[in-house]
Amino acid sequence: MPKVLIADKMSNRAVEVFKARGVDVDVITGLSKDELMKIIGEYDGLAVRSSTRPDAEIIGQATNLKVIGRAGIGVDNVDIKSATDRGVVVMNTPFGNAITTAEHAIAMLFAAARQIPKASERTQNGEWPKSDYKGTELFNKTLGVIGCGNIGALVAERALGLKMKVIAFDPYLTEERARKIGVEKVELDTLFQRADAITLHTPLVESTKNIVNRERLGMTRKGLILVNCARGGLVDEEALKDALDAGHVSAAALDVFSIEPAKEHALFGTPGFIATPHLGASTNEAQENVAVQVAEQMADYLLTGA
Ligand code: MLT
Known part of the structure; x- marks a missing residue:
């Protein structure tokens, strides 16, 4: 046996x-x-x-x-x-936790757009900070999906249901599949230039390491929202911290970190920053x-x- x-x-x-x-x-x-x-x-x-x-x-x-x-x-x-x-x-x-992870990415997108964790924490501290949180509506905004495989496609489907426009970068995505999912296939730099929010759904390999880097963050629209529920190491965390501090990125929600467990991090406490402890697949x-x-x-x- x-x-x-x-x-x-x-x-x-x-x-x-x-x-x-x-x-x-x-x-x-x-x-x-x-x-x-x-x-x-x-x-x-x-x-x-x-x-x-x-x-x-x-x-x-x-x-x-x-x-x-x-x-x-x-x-x-x-x-x-x-x-x-x-x-x-x-x-x-590859399929067992895909829906759960896609749902976490959407949850992080909403949490970032409306700063729900901080607003909740301050409300429960008795502050009632109603005028401090003017969020971003997701309707009609452009979501850039980096990596449009199994999970990326599920996220795209859900974002389309929210009436967002979805653009996707994925070297393996065919035009036919993109049409079927309902997303516009674009080049990586175009995605960074056009997206109001970006979500990552690619594995960490040599070609995707720090795919969100200082230079590409510099190409994005002011007020960008960034979500990463894929792998730490896809985002240059130092560059993200600077972009958040400068107010260029309005919010970032990371479920994954380049070093895990991330018990201390320069990003912790940065305004607009949300963290969860690699919960993507945890249902x-x-x-x-x-x-x-x-x-x-x-x-x-x-x-x-x-
Ligand atoms: C995965 O690769 O499936 C996820 O990172 C889930 C996990 O093990 O937490």
Whole structure:
């Protein structure tokens, strides 16, 4: 019977699926790298979210490992090259949390446009700061979507429902698909020049690192709203801080940071800045979906090689 280690917190549905399929499963979360290296040799499969980072050393000790399953989308916490070199398949669940993440991006867009977190905090402090918060209406505004794959398209669909205009930059987006979604495909610089709000939905790779940089922020309209629920490292955080301080960017809502957990940050406390702790995929529905999907995929692979 193949044996899987679940090394990060995930819905118990994953355990149920593994057991129902005849896969032996241990749930041991919060392991240090050394602890994981000591036991990984016992397992055929390793299921993770984002806390566990299977790197070359861990994979090097994983003498029986056949598959690493990421209950989520981004596989940037897994050393794919080392895994591939040792014949370990890496799989993710690209669809399970997409709607939840798209909804978080829309929530962040509204929160930024109306400065809801700060207004709420001050109201609850007894200030009643009614005249301090004149927000921005999203109706008829242009949303620039960077990365119009699975999540980006869901965000675009929702923004169109809000009667926003949506422009998108994505080298993989065909004109036909753009028409189908109802977005206008544009070049990256055009997106920065035309958007009233920008939302990021691209993975972090060499070509997208600091895609929102000082130069591009300088091209944007005054009053820009920026939302990032994709990956830290897509935004030059220092340049964003300067743009917020200068009032050029009116609001920015980040769910992800270049270093996580971000317990201290130069952006914290900056007027117009909103932060959440990488909550994009954190709903009951999404966590159940990704747990079930990763367990089904891993079990299929371990039991049938498919
Ligand atoms: C993902 O890549 O799926 C997300 O970042 C979700 C997460 O694990 O928090």
